[in-house]
Amino acid sequence: MTDSGTPESAPVATHGTRRPGGRTARTRVAVRDAVLTGLTEHGYPGLTVEYVAEHSGVHKTTLYRRWGGLEGMVADALDMACEDDWTPPDTGSLEGDLRALARQVVDSFADPARAAAPTAFVAAALQSPQAASALRDFYTVRFTRCEAVVARAVTRGEAAPDIDAGAVVRAVSAPLFLRLFVTREPVDEAAADRSAAAVLAAVRAGVYSLGAG
Amino acid sequence: MTDSGTPESAPVATHGTRRPGGRTARTRVAVRDAVLTGLTEHGYPGLTVEYVAEHSGVHKTTLYRRWGGLEGMVADALDMACEDDWTPPDTGSLEGDLRALARQVVDSFADPARAAAPTAFVAAALQSPQAASALRDFYTVRFTRCEAVVARAVTRGEAAPDIDAGAVVRAVSAPLFLRLFVTREPVDEAAADRSAAAVLAAVRAGVYSLGAG
Numbered sequence: 001m002t003d004s005g006t007p008e009s010a011p012v013a014t015h016g017t018r019r020p021g022g023r024t025a026r027t028r029v030a031v032r033d034a035v036l037t038g039l040t041e042h043g044y045p046g047l048t049v050e051y052v053a054e055h056s057g058v059h060k061t062t063l064y065r066r067w068g069g070l071e072g073m074v075a076d077a078l079d080m081a082c083e084d085d086w087t088p089p090d091t092g093s094l095e096g097d098l099r100a101l102a103r104q105v106v107d108s109f110a111d112p113a114r115a116a117a118p119t120a121f122v123a124a125a126l127q128s129p130q131a132a133s134a135l136r137d138f139y140t141v142r143f144t145r146c147e148a149v150v151a152r153a154v155t156r157g158e159a160a161p162d163i164d165a166g167a168v169v170r171a172v173s174a175p176l177f178l179r180l181f182v183t184r185e186p187v188d189e190a191a192a193d194r195s196a197a198a199v200l201a202a203v204r205a206g207v208y209s210l211g212a213g
Numbered sequence: 214m215t216d217s218g219t220p221e222s223a224p225v226a227t228h229g230t231r232r233p234g235g236r237t238a239r240t241r242v243a244v245r246d247a248v249l250t251g252l253t254e255h256g257y258p259g260l261t262v263e264y265v266a267e268h269s270g271v272h273k274t275t276l277y278r279r280w281g282g283l284e285g286m287v288a289d290a291l292d293m294a295c296e297d298d299w300t301p302p303d304t305g306s307l308e309g310d311l312r313a314l315a316r317q318v319v320d321s322f323a324d325p326a327r328a329a330a331p332t333a334f335v336a337a338a339l340q341s342p343q344a345a346s347a348l349r350d351f352y353t354v355r356f357t358r359c360e361a362v363v364a365r366a367v368t369r370g371e372a373a374p375d376i377d378a379g380a381v382v383r384a385v386s387a388p389l390f391l392r393l394f395v396t397r398e399p400v401d402e403a404a405a406d407r408s409a410a411a412v413l414a415a416v417r418a419g420v421y422s423l424g425a426g
Contacts, residue, residue: 120339122339123336136396178386181335183352183356207414208407
């Protein structure tokens with residue numbers, strides 16, 4: 001086992017600089033698509049470099065040279081998922097923003113086709129330390145973007161300045177992700193609204209203050 | 214694909230009637246142990262009937278006859294996990310009980326060896342509808358037992374009688390399970406205490422009232 005397949009060493013030349021028209025970018029997208037298809041069809045342990053080569057049209061030697069191996073391909077697919085221009089909702093109130101965030105989670109998973117890739121990544125991360133590291137990085141980026149919601153609430157005086165924004169935005173998704181990924185129970189808009197209301201009540205009670213203990 | 218491997222049809226003769234000394238019970242434990250070892254070593258897609266036969270010492274034809282197939286074995290292992298005599302903490306207050314529940318989750322996953330089996334089951338459930346069904350049943354039983362904590366709080370006047378006890382006990386675990394199974398971030402006692410405090414604040418604010426909307 002070498003380090004060549006870890007996310008850190010995966011050569012992500014286009015990271016942060018999207019070049020949708022370039023050959024390198026097209027290759028990267030083709031590999032990402034093949035990884036997603038393979039993960040959703042066969043799961044992480046069933047994913048092979050041969051499968052990715054066949055479904056992306058990219059030669060195996062190129063795959064090994066640019067991504068190091070499967071772990072690097074899975075990590076790069078997660079890196080690409082971070083490169084979108086998504087920003088959290090801005091409704092004008094913390095209550096509205098938290099509710100909109102929670103509803104976005106429910107909407108994302110209402111369509112099984114859209115839910116398949118994130119579900120496959122979570123499963124992969126439970127079986128591969130490299131995929132786990134990449135998924136942790138992915139969620140760090142996502143939740144850090146979400147923290148804008150809390151920063152605006154602090155500016156508006158809806159939350160104390162010493163609030164743990166990371167804990168707040170994780171708490172909004174938590175009951176929904178519990179049902180989607182762990183207990184495998186359905187989620188709906190009522191569950192989203194209740195999660196947002198619970199977090200708001202906890203914020204108002206000062207639970208997420210970094211000074212609380 | 215037949216129904217013979219689904220949890221519903223798995224012949225779970227000893228369900229709810231523990232017979233630790235019987236030959237059937239010993240066989241069932243041996244198969245369960247082999248399933249756990251196989252899941253943690255190879256993941257769900259790498260688990261085979263051959264592996265279970267070899268590691269349990271139970272003949273393949275017996276495995277197929279009694280469990281129908283791998284899905285039935287995984288489901289039965291989850292059924293057995295429900296058959297312990299665990300009850301939720303009873304500290305005398307809702308605050309204390311919620312905190313004790315959350316800390317139990319953190320303690321359970323502090324030891325990688327104890328964490329391996331639940332993690333493997335969650336991964337299996339993300340890849341097999343049958344495992345998902347069995348895991349959903351497992352968590353339904355677990356969380357239903359936890360609801361005693363809320364019932365006692367209602368009796369003590371700490372919560373309104375129309376509280377959604379199932380949502381409350383899920384909410385306590387949710388931020389911890391999010392970190393353990395989805396974002397793959399560490400958990401600690403402070404995270405447990407904060408989760409309990411957040412749920413308590415939401416209960417006091419009436420968020421979990423079934424009449425709230």
